[in-house]
Amino acid sequence: xxxxxxxxxxxxxxxxxxxxxxxxxxxxxxxxxxxxxxxxxxxxxxxxxxxxxxxxxxxxxxxxxxxxxxxxxxxxxxxxxxxxxxxxxxxxxxxxxxxxxxxxxxxxxxxxxxxx
Amino acid sequence: xxxxxxxxxxxxxxxxxxxxxxxxxxxxxxxxxxxxxxxxxxxxxxxxxxxxxxxxxxxxxxxxxxxxxxxxxxxxxxxxxxxxxxxxxxxxxxxxxxxxxxxxxxxxxx
Numbered sequence: 001x002x003x004x005x006x007x008x009x010x011x012x013x014x015x016x017x018x019x020x021x022x023x024x025x026x027x028x029x030x031x032x033x034x035x036x037x038x039x040x041x042x043x044x045x046x047x048x049x050x051x052x053x054x055x056x057x058x059x060x061x062x063x064x065x066x067x068x069x070x071x072x073x074x075x076x077x078x079x080x081x082x083x084x085x086x087x088x089x090x091x092x093x094x095x096x097x098x099x100x101x102x103x104x105x106x107x108x109x110x111x112x113x114x115x116x
Numbered sequence: 117x118x119x120x121x122x123x124x125x126x127x128x129x130x131x132x133x134x135x136x137x138x139x140x141x142x143x144x145x146x147x148x149x150x151x152x153x154x155x156x157x158x159x160x161x162x163x164x165x166x167x168x169x170x171x172x173x174x175x176x177x178x179x180x181x182x183x184x185x186x187x188x189x190x191x192x193x194x195x196x197x198x199x200x201x202x203x204x205x206x207x208x209x210x211x212x213x214x215x216x217x218x219x220x221x222x223x224x225x226x
Contacts (some may be wrong), residue, residue: 004159031215043160043205043216056212090159101148101213107159
């Protein structure tokens with residue numbers, strides 16, 4: 001069974017631009033979560049989607065948004081990029097119909113975003 | 117924001133030794149406590165997880181000890197191997213939120 005895939009793996013953008021990251025979950029998984037990983041703040045939960053609906057949201061500004069498609073694939077968008085948005089963005093998928101603590105999350109390799 | 121405190125930041129252990137990483141959480145609503153292992157260039161991978169209705173869970177060389185009253189839990193790696201060298205994250209979650217510790221960089225010397 002293929003794992004979680006994320007594209008692109010690396011991305012360089014400049015301040016003020018916007019970016020879209022993509023995540024394909026493991027086949028059969030309907031929950032997709034996004035996380036930001038930085039050396040300073042560590043791993044932080046961004047949001048979770050289930051059945052095309054945002055089910056949970058972390059403490060991030062509205063510049064960070066996402067969506068999920070009917071095939072469970074998910075995209076994350078960051079608008080008006082800031083230098084501090086440079087991070088590894090991780091996507092995780094699970095069967096979970098009950099929420100973040102219900103089922104094992106499987107992480108993808110991440111997208112390394114650099115904002116110049 | 118930080119609701120899970122993890123220590124130590126880094127740990128060096130000899131091959132065959134025991135590695136111990138500790139975490140403490142604040143939110144008593146958390147009901148799922150996983151540990152993740154992350155190698156450079158890879159995403160975190162679930163190592164072992166526990167729920168608060170048990171005090172200990174063992175899987176192979178990995179054991180979680182959980183103290184609900186103290187709101188603390190720890191990971192023990194027995195017979196540590198050089199291949200265990202990685203960064204370890206504890207986490208705590210409920211259905212709506214997941215918080216991570218800052219990570220522990222483990223180095224196992226041969």
